[in-house]
Amino acid sequence: MHPHVEKILLSEEQIKERVYQLGQEITKDYQDKDILVVGILKGAMIFLADLVRNIEVPTFFDFMAVSSYGAGTVSSGAVRILKDLDKSIEGKHVIIVEDIVDTGLTLQYLVENMKARGPASLKICTLLDKPSRRKVDVTVDYNGFSIPDEFVVGYGLDFNERYRNLPYIAVLKPEIYRG
Numbered sequence: 001m002h003p004h005v006e007k008i009l010l011s012e013e014q015i016k017e018r019v020y021q022l023g024q025e026i027t028k029d030y031q032d033k034d035i036l037v038v039g040i041l042k043g044a045m046i047f048l049a050d051l052v053r054n055i056e057v058p059t060f061f062d063f064m065a066v067s068s069y070g071a072g073t074v075s076s077g078a079v080r081i082l083k084d085l086d087k088s089i090e091g092k093h094v095i096i097v098e099d100i101v102d103t104g105l106t107l108q109y110l111v112e113n114m115k116a117r118g119p120a121s122l123k124i125c126t127l128l129d130k131p132s133r134r135k136v137d138v139t140v141d142y143n144g145f146s147i148p149d150e151f152v153v154g155y156g157l158d159f160n161e162r163y164r165n166l167p168y169i170a171v172l173k174p175e176i177y178r179g
């Protein structure tokens with residue numbers, strides 16, 4: 001275990017099993033369709049990489065980067081596009097792939113933004129959900145795990161850009177968050 005980690009919330013094995021199940025569900029729901037997964041950088045990148053290898057229908061990728069928390073752990077509510085999609089999503093079956101839905105503000109913005117581009121369908125897949133923190137109503141179609149209100153890192157998620165490469169989802173020691 002990494003020396004900055006207080007506890008592991010979700011192990012590699014738990015994540016692997018759940019990501020497999022999500023891939024199966026998506027495969028079942030999109031029979032005879034092509035999927036365009038839109039990964040939200042950078043947090044969703046590890047999840048997306050594992051998820052798509054468990055999807056058995058033709059799957060295309062695009063990516064978007066938006067600003068969210070900046071350096072801290074509290075939502076600003078302000079969303080800014082740092083990198084937009086490469087191509088039009090008009091007429092495509094889009095699945096937004098997120099690392100975590102917290103207040104829901106980022107996702108609400110993304111959904112509105114993408115709906116305006118005329119996809120054939122639009123669904124949300126997130127690895128983690130913190131339902132107790134929700135400020136706006138967003139519908140999550142595929143959720144890996146609901147977790148308590150704790151700031152987590154690993155498996156793509158960062159604290160000040162660190163810890164994204166941890167293979168599990170963990171909570172850091174309080175002194176690390178205090179800096």
Ligand code: 5GP
Binds near residue numbers: 098102107152153158
């Ligand atoms: P929301 O707009 O739903 O409040 O926040 C969404 C974004 O905030 C996530 O995509 C993620 O980047 C960041 N975030 C929210 N909660 C956590 C957390 O517990 N850990 C980390 N590393 N990022 C989080």
Ligand code: MG
Binds near residue numbers: 041043099
């Ligand atoms: Mg995110």
Ligand code: MG
Binds near residue numbers: 043159
């Ligand atoms: Mg972050």
